Amino acid sequence: MYKIGIWTEQNLGHPKTWYGSSRAVAYSLLEVGQPPTNQDIERFGRTIKTVRLSSGSHRTTYAGRFCDLDELATSVLKRSFAPNYPLRICDLGTSDALVCSEWALTLLSLWTNSTVVASDHRFYLICGRRSNSEAVIFEQGGAPLQFIRPPFVVPLDHAERWFYFGNRIMSWWGARVADPLRDIVRGLSWDPIFDSRVQRVGGWEFRQISLLHPSARALMRTSARFTIQEHNAFDELAEPCEVIRILNLYNKELFTSETITDGLRAVFRSLTDGGMLILGRTIEVGKPRNEVSIFTKRLGAFTVVERLGGGSELEQLVLSRVP
Numbered sequence: 001m002y003k004i005g006i007w008t009e010q011n012l013g014h015p016k017t018w019y020g021s022s023r024a025v026a027y028s029l030l031e032v033g034q035p036p037t038n039q040d041i042e043r044f045g046r047t048i049k050t051v052r053l054s055s056g057s058h059r060t061t062y063a064g065r066f067c068d069l070d071e072l073a074t075s076v077l078k079r080s081f082a083p084n085y086p087l088r089i090c091d092l093g094t095s096d097a098l099v100c101s102e103w104a105l106t107l108l109s110l111w112t113n114s115t116v117v118a119s120d121h122r123f124y125l126i127c128g129r130r131s132n133s134e135a136v137i138f139e140q141g142g143a144p145l146q147f148i149r150p151p152f153v154v155p156l157d158h159a160e161r162w163f164y165f166g167n168r169i170m171s172w173w174g175a176r177v178a179d180p181l182r183d184i185v186r187g188l189s190w191d192p193i194f195d196s197r198v199q200r201v202g203g204w205e206f207r208q209i210s211l212l213h214p215s216a217r218a219l220m221r222t223s224a225r226f227t228i229q230e231h232n233a234f235d236e237l238a239e240p241c242e243v244i245r246i247l248n249l250y251n252k253e254l255f256t257s258e259t260i261t262d263g264l265r266a267v268f269r270s271l272t273d274g275g276m277l278i279l280g281r282t283i284e285v286g287k288p289r290n291e292v293s294i295f296t297k298r299l300g301a302f303t304v305v306e307r308l309g310g311g312s313e314l315e316q317l318v319l320s321r322v323p
């Protein structure tokens with residue numbers, strides 16, 4: 001048995017097979033024109049939700065995800081910081097930076113000297129093409145993620161279920177194609193935020209596929225106070241800031257308690273006294289809801305100042321182990 005993938009915009013309307021199984025979406029559908037059309041933006045939004053990196057972490061995010069949280073967090077900030085205060089806000093693990101840019105619009109207009117930094121450790125994929133009929137998608141570090149040979153779109157970083165043996169054979173073939181390209185991909189250098197060059201090596205054409213939402217990129221171009229930077233969310237920031245937001249990243253299913261604790265201690269050190277940590281996740285069962293805690297750092301410890309949806313599942317860890 002086999003299942004075909006989704007490699008064109010038209011196919012995006014049929015995300016499931018006859019048996020209700022999800023069809024793999026080609027990450028090449030993230031490519032948008034310059035300037036992007038509304039159709040490009042719509043296609044990007046549908047595709048980014050399906051992107052899974054080799055670490056097992058997803059890029060899942062979507063417009064309006066944190067409307068309720070943005071309102072609450074803004075009201076907490078208003079209580080502590082005057083409108084002319086040079087507030088620095090950092091969103092860690094920002095994915096495509098869309099939800100960060102949505103909040104940034106409010107923050108930048110209310111705090112006229114503020115700056116907002118959206119950061120992540122991955123901002124692009126690399127697409128290698130040899131012909132119109134075959135492409136390999138690599139992660140930033142060179143790990144092969146996906147092989148596209150229409151009508152197949154198959155993963156290269158994990159196995160399909162055994163009964164899709166047609167897809168498994170295609171994955172095996174894709175891995176053979178991708179393997180000799182790994183070193184080439186590792187050797188290519190790109191601007192991490194945006195690079196439209198095509199690099200040609202050994203009969204292959206490589207181009208960058210940006211994982212940044214076109215609206216976030218547009219805000220970055222129009223406001224010098226909104227920037228996008230590479231940063232490992234478990235490391236201390238180079239410059240301290242007043243607000244750090246970590247949503248849907250510190251997660252006990254993906255990271256050990258020790259790793260999360262180390263990350264939280266780095267966050268603690270990165271905050272100024274009186275600064276704020278916004279930590280939580282979105283529960284996606286049924287109607288999505290956010291479970292978030294807002295902490296302040298004062299007198300060498302965190303205290304909870306607000307909760308949304310019952311608070312973060314990591315609240316006790318923060319209060320008992322940090323700093």
Ligand SMILES: C[S@@+](CC[C@H](N)C(=O)[O-])C[C@H]1O[C@@H](n2cnc3c(N)ncnc32)[C@H](O)[C@@H]1O
Nearest residue numbers: 058059060061093094095120121232233247248
């Ligand atoms: C599920 S997304 C969450 C996106 C956004 N914060 C939201 O809640 O809508 C998790 C993000 O964390 C990023 N990530 C995973 N490990 C990271 C690390 N060590 N440093 C920075 N970002 C990381 C992933 O690349 C991904 O973009």
